Amino acid sequence: MTSSQTAVPAALRSTHVVHAGSDAAREWWRDAVIYQVYPRSFADGNGDGIGDLAGITSRLDHLGTLGVDAIWLSPFYRSPQKDAGYDVSDYRDVDPLFGTLADFDTMLAGAHARGMRVIVDLVPNHTSDQHAWFQQALAAAPGSPERERYIFRDGRGPGGDEPPNNWQSIFGGPAWTRLAPREDDGEQGPQWYLHLFDSSQPDLDWTRPEVRAEFVDVLRFWLDRGVDGFRIDVAHGMVKADGLPDWDGHVEMVAGSSDEVADDVEPGAPEDGSTGASNAGPMFDQDGVHEIYREWHQVLAAYDGDRALVAEAWVEPLSRLARYVRPDEMHQAFNFSFLTTGWQAAPLRTVIAASYRANDEVGAPTTWVLSNHDVVRHPSRLGSTDPSVKVNGVFATDPQPDEALGLHRARAATLLMLGLPGSAYLYQGEELGLPEHTALPAEVRQDPAFFRTGGTEAGRDGCRVPLPWSAEAPGFGFGTAGEPWLPQPESFARYAADAQYGVEDSTFEMYRAALVTRRAEGLGHGNLAWLDAWAEDEHVIAFRNEGEHGTVTVLTNLGADPVLLPRGVEVLMASGPVVTDRSADPQTRVPQDTTVWLRG
Template sequence: MATTEPTIPTTEPLSTGATVHVGSETAREWWRDAVIYQVYPRSFADGNGDGIGDIPGITSRLDHLQTLGVDAVWLSPFYRSPQKDAGYDVADYRDVDPLFGTLADFDAMLAGAHARGMRVIVDLVPNHTSDQHVWFQQALASAPGSPERARYIFRDGRGPAGEEPPNNWHSIFGGPAWTRLEPREDDGPLGPQWYLHLFDSTQPDLDWDHPEVRTEFTDVLRFWLDKGVDGFRVDVAHGLVKADGLPDWHGHVSMVDGGTSDDAEDDPGAPEDGSTGAGNQGPMFDQDGVHEIYRTWHDVLAEYDGDRCLVAEAWVEPLSRLARYVRPDEMHQAFNFSFLTTAWDAAALRRVVAASYQANDEVGAPTTWVLSNHDVVRHVTRLGLPDVGVRPNGVFATDPQPDEELGLRRGRAATLLMLGLPGSAYLYQGEELGLPEHTTMPNEVRQDPAHFRTHGSEAGRDGCRVPLPWHADAPGFGFGPAGEPWLPQPASYARYAADVQEGVEGSTFELYRAALATRRAEGIGHGGMAWLEAWEDSADVVAFRNGDVVVMANLGTAPVALPVGAEVLLTSGPVTDELPADTTVWLRA
């Protein structure tokens, strides 16, 4: 098949074009170039046979993570919780939920990770608590205007009898963002008050203007830092502070925009800031006041040795706005959701990569790459959908189904492209196995509140949270002793199980393991980056040099000639003297 891309003869060096990012040999805190693995505890490994993953299960699988070669582990919430939102509704920030184990189990897991050279980051959920948190229970038992209610956002309603919500905000999970209390004898003239919840009604938002709220969370930080954790991933980091007066807003707010992210690619006047529509907008997000909070937290972490870090989950665009979260005296990393939501398009990827480095380099922060997590459809599935620009919140069995083979091929290529970029990178559990979304899950077993609060119009996030397959021939694919996991696993997971991939040449697990080893050996995470001149404006190829390594990704439909005589270090799929479609290669050339 003919190629429309240039062939580079071996007698001429590969010319670099624009320098995108200058590497650093001096700024070497571990989090600047770390590869961090997200563990979703209830779906990673079940140690006691109740069908739900737990901390002893995590400990039992630390060798898997060490073999993979990650630098750190991030644990989604394991705190005491009613589990109305899978642990993101926290009732006690200083204890482990019995569902997951005990504080002693946590200490053993932390020690096991550290003994294997892996750091541990824990989730912190500061925007809201559970409605079962002692503070909220005290608020419910107290009168309007009381100190107990002041820790949360309670307001009188609108209308003659306060029967309308205080404003028109909607929950990210669907439905109104306000719930009215039951009547009390000491209610004011407008009757029972309303409380704000940007997520589920069981997750009341805290009022971060209250000094007691701020003191409580600095104490929570110290509790876990004293235990030896290496950092915190901060949930909804852009949402803690709301605009004064809580004004009405007529925009749309959601966890993941269900529209398309490829409008920019089709628009000749596309913005160069890398925006994909992934940012949450409105008076409830990205208010300037959040930065004072993170400067305080930065000072707390600085009291401890070991370069402890703060990681922002902030759905913020443009990237220049996101970079404010990682200024030198604030947080250390911020997930690059603009990259995650960019379509499979060479020009769009070059735009978002260049804009990311420009924004983060201005504040001296690393760019933090990510393709999948517990809130989005797994990237091997997204990239196999008929329209790769769509970002659905889950996939129903009745929806157009992904091409599993195409998605895996593109997913492997996307990962190798991401891991070739300087900076830090996050992996979501199971992606090292090439694990796809469960796209045919029966609706009656779904548990995500987003599914129920949208009255079933959104599938929700259960499909990416299905328990991992460890052994192809075991009940429940070896997830736990009982063989009955909390969410059903599709039969296809047998071919993705860890035991049929570890040590098997060409498997996705071995690709990831080789990529992390090569990344470390070649210093890719702290390297510099420049586009390769020959493909700088290519419609199909993303190609750049990072130190001695050349990364080429073919996103087109036709093969592309490789540089003659180049040494192939690693490839996401078979190559000859040409790079096939949907394939990434690392070269020495």
């Protein structure tokens, strides 16, 4: 790829290169658009109100029409479902709630037949307390090999009545639970076990060779079945600081900040692109995790097809996150700094530039994301009074997002994201424009974060509500019978998939068209440079993506004043209506909260 300004209108000149695409590396995951399927909420194939593998298979054509390159499945393994499957009791089997291994194989074959790869979730930080290993640990004596697979410790104080340290659970409350008394407990009494999440999710001890060997075998089990990679849950966890020291910080899914300084930052913006999207403390981002991923990298490299590892690592600064995607470790890492950045031009430009700077240094793609199963959906975040404020779910009594404004901004944010080189993840339902369900009553909520915080935190149920497939069908076509496991708001009717297929300017058709153009132009492997005219504009983000097969200019107007485009440019697509005058030599104006893709 080469950069040229020949015949480019002056307003579209770009001389500040932010990212130079590579002509060498062409693994599929470097520019893939990957769609997250949350199985229990995607499609119900047996009428019990809960989504399943058969339901996913029945809706693969939807994903094929959308045009994604791969699917990521959240956990479907055997589990008591205390944390919606992120509490695994058997890593080598399918929970009957979702079907059978044969159902998985059918789904996998169906996806592959449509040209889509499949990534599955792996949860290595902790197991379920119903896992055979933990049950063996409960039956064994303190200091036994069975207990050494987990993090058991004696308590502090007289009789060991105080937890081993002061760590708090991400879901609220202490991160330690004490066992029931037994005869061989010794002078310190019953031991405590660590759980950074729910008490039903005991943390494994990753210093133990037996634990490492077990998960290598789990990787091979699913690789042998044909999966194309793994998304690693809590990838920055697993290894804890020696001695498990006390820590007075507050642990949550999005917390912390960074003080690393980077060059060429925007005035008034965080200097390193940081947004507070990190987990700090002695329980996260320890150097030992990288030994694990180097071993896993070798396991995947022994299989054909460029199998991929994807890090869910809430880590900042971005240079620290980039350590997870060094050439001999993981292949992708979700860019949560981008996800948590507010709807302002300067911070967005900063996080984009900082992301490329950090990832280019290690030869890794930047992996963009706006929504997932753990955060408020971005149409609702962007419709809030302050989109930069992190919220753990929304109650009906909270200030409500502006639904129309949120969708308008979300479409603009999506076109901005899909215009960036690298890989991108979509969360199920965002291609329909689904907002958060913000009025779920307490009696239907199921997220352990809601219960462990005594109902003070709404939790993640609002972004996990089952999808609407048919505007007129019961349950909006989610299943053949029965009530969905979480109730859907009546407003979902206007977002139903069948109400958007083939409808010009619908959100689904915008996503589909963007993916067609992105692939046709080779934007995922492109060079990116800021447009000189708006390089420091506090209301406009504008860049040229010189792809493998063509050049596209992306412009997002976040300000109140319309942006006047130069004459002669072609608007390839827009996130919302634009205004073109009727003169002999017309010009187009881009309104507020709108993204356009241009040729010219």
